[in-house]
Amino acid sequence: MLLLVSTSAPSPVWTRWSRDLLFHLAGCVTATFGLVLWCTLVPLSLGLAITFFGLVVAVASLLACRWFARVERRRAAIVLGAPIAERYAPAPDARWTARLRALLGDATTWRDFAWTGLAGVVALPLSGLAVTLWGLVAGFVTLPAWYWTLPDAADVGVWEIGSLPRALAVAVVGVILVPVTGYLVRGLTIVEVEIMRWILTPRRDDTPADEGAPAVPGDATPGRVLALPLSLHVSFALLICTVVAIIWIATGFGHYFWPIWVWLPLGLTVAIGVVVVRAQEAPPSQTRALRAHGEFWVAISAFLVSIWLVAGAGTFWPFFAILSFAIIWAVHAIFALRDRLPLGAREQQLAERVDVLTRTRRGALDVQAAELRRIERDLHDGAQARLVSLTMQLGRAEERVADQPELAALLRGAREDAGLAIAELRDLARGIAPPILADRGLAAAIEALGRRSAIPVTVDADPDQRPLPVVETAAYFVVAEALTNVAKHAGGAAARVRVLRAGDDLVVEIADDGPGGANPAGGGLTGLRHRVEALDGTLTVTSPPGGGTTIRAELPCGP
Amino acid sequence: MRAVIVEDSVLLREGIVALLRENGIDVVAQAEDGPGLERIVSGHKPDVAICDVRLPPTFSDEGLRAAIEARKRHPGLGVLILSQYVEPVYTAELLASGEAGVGYLLKERVGDVRGFIEAVERVAAGGTALDREVVAELMRARLAGGADDGAIAALTPREREVLELMAEGRSNAAVARALVVSGGAVEKHVRNIFGKLDLPASDDDHRRVLAVLAFLRAGAA
Numbered sequence: 052m053l054l055l056v057s058t059s060a061p062s063p064v065w066t067r068w069s070r071d072l073l074f075h076l077a078g079c080v081t082a083t084f085g086l087v088l089w090c091t092l093v094p095l096s097l098g099l100a101i102t103f104f105g106l107v108v109a110v111a112s113l114l115a116c117r118w119f120a121r122v123e124r125r126r127a128a129i130v131l132g133a134p135i136a137e138r139y140a141p142a143p144d145a146r147w148t149a150r151l152r153a154l155l156g157d158a159t160t161w162r163d164f165a166w167t168g169l170a171g172v173v174a175l176p177l178s179g180l181a182v183t184l185w186g187l188v189a190g191f192v193t194l195p196a197w198y199w200t201l202p203d204a205a206d207v208g209v210w211e212i213g214s215l216p217r218a219l220a221v222a223v224v225g226v227i228l229v230p231v232t233g234y235l236v237r238g239l240t241i242v243e244v245e246i247m248r249w250i251l252t253p254r255r256d257d258t259p260a261d262e263g264a265p266a267v268p269g270d271a272t273p274g275r276v277l278a279l280p281l282s283l284h285v286s287f288a289l290l291i292c293t294v295v296a297i298i299w300i301a302t303g304f305g306h307y308f309w310p311i312w313v314w315l316p317l318g319l320t321v322a323i324g325v326v327v328v329r330a331q332e333a334p335p336s337q338t339r340a341l342r343a344h345g346e347f348w349v350a351i352s353a354f355l356v357s358i359w360l361v362a363g364a365g366t367f368w369p370f371f372a373i374l375s376f377a378i379i380w381a382v383h384a385i386f387a388l389r390d391r392l393p394l395g396a397r398e399q400q401l402a403e404r405v406d407v408l409t410r411t412r413r414g415a416l417d418v419q420a421a422e423l424r425r426i427e428r429d430l431h432d433g434a435q436a437r438l439v440s441l442t443m444q445l446g447r448a449e450e451r452v453a454d455q456p457e458l459a460a461l462l463r464g465a466r467e468d469a470g471l472a473i474a475e476l477r478d479l480a481r482g483i484a485p486p487i488l489a490d491r492g493l494a495a496a497i498e499a500l501g502r503r504s505a506i507p508v509t510v511d512a513d514p515d516q517r518p519l520p521v522v523e524t525a526a527y528f529v530v531a532e533a534l535t536n537v538a539k540h541a542g543g544a545a546a547r548v549r550v551l552r553a554g555d556d557l558v559v560e561i562a563d564d565g566p567g568g569a570n571p572a573g574g575g576l577t578g579l580r581h582r583v584e585a586l587d588g589t590l591t592v593t594s595p596p597g598g599g600t601t602i603r604a605e606l607p608c609g610p
Numbered sequence: 611m612r613a614v615i616v617e618d619s620v621l622l623r624e625g626i627v628a629l630l631r632e633n634g635i636d637v638v639a640q641a642e643d644g645p646g647l648e649r650i651v652s653g654h655k656p657d658v659a660i661c662d663v664r665l666p667p668t669f670s671d672e673g674l675r676a677a678i679e680a681r682k683r684h685p686g687l688g689v690l691i692l693s694q695y696v697e698p699v700y701t702a703e704l705l706a707s708g709e710a711g712v713g714y715l716l717k718e719r720v721g722d723v724r725g726f727i728e729a730v731e732r733v734a735a736g737g738t739a740l741d742r743e744v745v746a747e748l749m750r751a752r753l754a755g756g757a758d759d760g761a762i763a764a765l766t767p768r769e770r771e772v773l774e775l776m777a778e779g780r781s782n783a784a785v786a787r788a789l790v791v792s793g794g795a796v797e798k799h800v801r802n803i804f805g806k807l808d809l810p811a812s813d814d815d816h817r818r819v820l821a822v823l824a825f826l827r828a829g830a831a
Contacts (some may be wrong), residue, residue, distance in 0.1 A: 428669070431664065431694055432619065435694050435717075436619050436621060436622055437621070438718070439622060439694075439717045439718055439720065439721075440621050440622055440625050442718050442720065442721030443622075443625045443626070443629060443720045443721055444625065445721060446629070446720065446721035446722060446723040446726075447628070447629055447632065447723060449723070450632075450723050450724070466721045466722075469718070469721070470718045470721065473694075473716075473717075473718045474718075477694060477695065480694075481695070486664070486670075486695055486697075487695075487697050487699065489670060490670035490671045491671070491699060495699050498698075498699065499697055499698055499699060502698045502747065502750065502751050503698075503747075503750075
């Protein structure tokens with residue numbers, strides 16, 4: 052009743068209700084546009100994914116989604132007072148590929164995309180319902196003015212409207228329904244605008260750029276941005292499908308199941324969303340686009356076949372469409388998988404041979420590395436241990452003949468010789484497979500090399516790096532040999548060693564500030580090159596006279 | 611004195627046990643792997659544990675890790691590491707667990723029976739016993755680390771020799787024996803060294819050794 056009192060003067064309630072109506076009127080227009088966009092440009096770009104034209108359409112549809120979302124953010128201002136915030140990652144001032152990547156990597160783009168999809172299932176039904184409700188009420192209230200234009204049998208619900216008193220009674224009901232509708236529509240408005248806000252408002256972690264962190268396009272995981280709106284999309288679609296089915300049941304099971312014409316298009320919009328989200332969430336791979344493309348055609352084909360079934364299953368007209376989809380997809384597949392296509396007999400033989408050689412070479416290197424470690428262990432547990440035991444026994448004997456200086460001196464000499472043999476074996480073992488490399492990894496082993504070196508060495512290596520033993524050993528010996536070279540040729544220079552990962556490669560770099568002018572074909576460097584090339588790596592030597600020497604080895608660590 | 615020994619090679623273990631027993635050291639227990647060290651140390655409460663670096667099951671630095679762990683759990687336990695390699699990383703880790711009551715010797719040093727027994731006794735008594743290779747590594751690191759302010763360069767060759775022997779953990783008397791000079795001469799060298807390196811003077815052998823080690827390690831970081 053408070054409500055009636057407030058109707059006596061222009062009040063916030065009226066303002067609010069009229070704003071709600073305006074919001075929904077605009078919503079009917081924009082949401083229809085969004086639905087059309089979602090059902091035309093988006094499928095078109097997916098369908099043409101393999102062609103350059105498809106790329107253009109895809110970019111165009113994303114830009115259209117952006118533009119649509121901007122309009123929608125402003126539509127929300129009708130009820131919110133201010134537009135929903137928007138924050139696009141700044142477009143890099145770079146080549147168009149970089150701009151494109153920024154567009155695709157911007158989470159806000161995908162928020163816009165998600166809302167475009169939802170417009171058809173959320174905004175359109177809600178706004179449509181709101182406008183319809185107000186339309187009915189307006190019709191009721193104004194009925195006395197136009198009831199006579201109705202055909203004779205016209206009725207509103209159970210009433211027949213044939214006379215002015217009846218029309219006036221309906222008008223009264225209409226007036227009573229005004230506040231009910233106002234609040235009902237208020238509810239619809241709140242639901243719609245809150246979903247809009249939830250989808251369209253940028254999150255803190257969307258664009259790390261303004262938090263000071265380095266902007267990495269593509270890191271905003273668009274899949275995550277899209278997943279929740281998709282579930283909302285599915286829920287709303289199911290809700291609408293259920294409602295139309297209930298309406299169909301409530302209106303007495305018409306002979307024709309018309310809700311199917313709501314179900315099918317909604318199913319298609321959901322299928323499009325699912326295809327896009329699946330493609331976003333899949334790990335990047337050669338076949339990701341191909342799979343998404345295929346899924347999309349399957350969805351469209353299923354849609355067409357359903358229509359064909361519903362329309363009476365006459366001539367199978369979807370056949371031609373499906374055939375052309377299959378041809379387009381096959382062309383895409385041939386392009387995407389052409390390096391997996393069967394080769395000619397000769398090429399196949401060669402490919403197999405290369406496979407075998409690669410595998411066996413790697414196997415040989417692995418065996419060699421394992422073998423070297425085994426030799427080192429055998430030396431440690433065998434010859435070295437026996438020599439240590441020998442020195443110990445000689446020492447004990449020496450103690451017992453302390454009163455015979457000549458004999459003691461002989462034993463002492465023998466012990467010292469054994470000690471030298473141990474030291475030599477130790478250097479040999481360390482040169483074969485340094486135990487610290489196996490125990491503590493590359494970083495520690497290189498640090499140890501640096502400390503043992505005759506020149507000052509700074510080491511910059513990530514201690515968590517544990518590549519395969521064979522790669523690790525190669526990297527270690529590159530550094531060892533390079534440092535020996537620096538000590539030998541670069542007279543007193545200081546050296547700097549860096550070990551880092553670059554993609555799948557382990558990069559080892561040894562730079563000195565010596566006189567430069569190293570001969571890349573020299574013995575030591577050639578040995579290093581062979582070692583690195585055996586692992587399909589590359590060794591580059593930069594040594595301008597007077598400019599120091601930098602040796603850089605790139606060792607692939609992939610499978 | 612009570613000692614335990616952890617060594618996986620039976621040949622070496624039995625040799626060392628015999629050698630220690632001949633020299634009046636009571637070997638109360640033996641083990642052959644890392645977990646065995648903790649078991650016999652907590653069971654027998656020895657004065658000193660002699661431990662190989664490379665032990666089963668991993669055959670990497672199992673022994674070193676076990677010894678450092680044992681030092682944490684049993685304060686006052688002397689730990690003497692035996693190894694066929696001198697690795698600066700291992701040395702640094704061992705010394706980081708406390709410089710008093712530690713030793714790190716190359717295995718072949720057991721042949722010098724007198725020196726080895728002295729080292730075991732020193733470690734058991736809370737002193738230090740570092741291999742001359744370890745000391746050489748420390749000196750190199752100090753000189754190459756860039757932190758050296760020329761203090762070591764200011765030492766005479768004789769003083770440098772004395773410094774290295776001290777860093778091995780030897781008392782003044784032992785340094786004098788090793789260099790075949792009088793105790794007084796060594797005293798004088800030590801005074802000069804401590805003056806040049808700006809280290810706190812002390813009458814206590816252990817403390818002097820610790821000061822020298824701290825000095826060497828400060829530059830290695």
